[in-house]
Amino acid sequence: MRTYTPRxxxxxxWKGDEGWVYYVDxxxxxxxxxxxxxxxxxxxxxxxxxxxxxxxxxYSQNWGELEYIxxxxxxxxxxx
Numbered sequence: 075m076r077t078y079t080p081r082x083x084x085x086x087x088w089k090g091d092e093g094w095v096y097y098v099d100x101x102x103x104x105x106x107x108x109x110x111x112x113x114x115x116x117x118x119x120x121x122x123x124x125x126x127x128x129x130x131x132x133y134s135q136n137w138g139e140l141e142y143i144x145x146x147x148x149x150x151x152x153x154x
Contacts, residue, residue: 104129
C-alpha cells in the first residue's frame with residue numbers, strides 16, 4: 075500500500091537515483107537526476123531552454139518504493 079504521494083519540488087530517492095520531482099501525473103512522475111548547461115550554440119538555437127535535464131520516469135505502481143527526503147518551495151531555491 076502506498077503512503078507517500080509525490081509532489082513537484084520534493085526530493086526523493088528511488089532505486090539508487092535521487093533528485094527533485096520535476097513532473098507529476100496520475101500515472102507517473104519524473105525525477106530530475108542531472109542538470110547540465112548547454113553551450114552557446116545550443117542556447118542561441120533555443121534560448122528559452124538553457125540547460126539539459128536528465129529525468130528518470132517512475133510509474134505510480136512504484137511510488138511505494140520512493141523515499142521522501144525533503145521539499146523546497148520552488149525551483150528557484152538554492153538547494154540544487
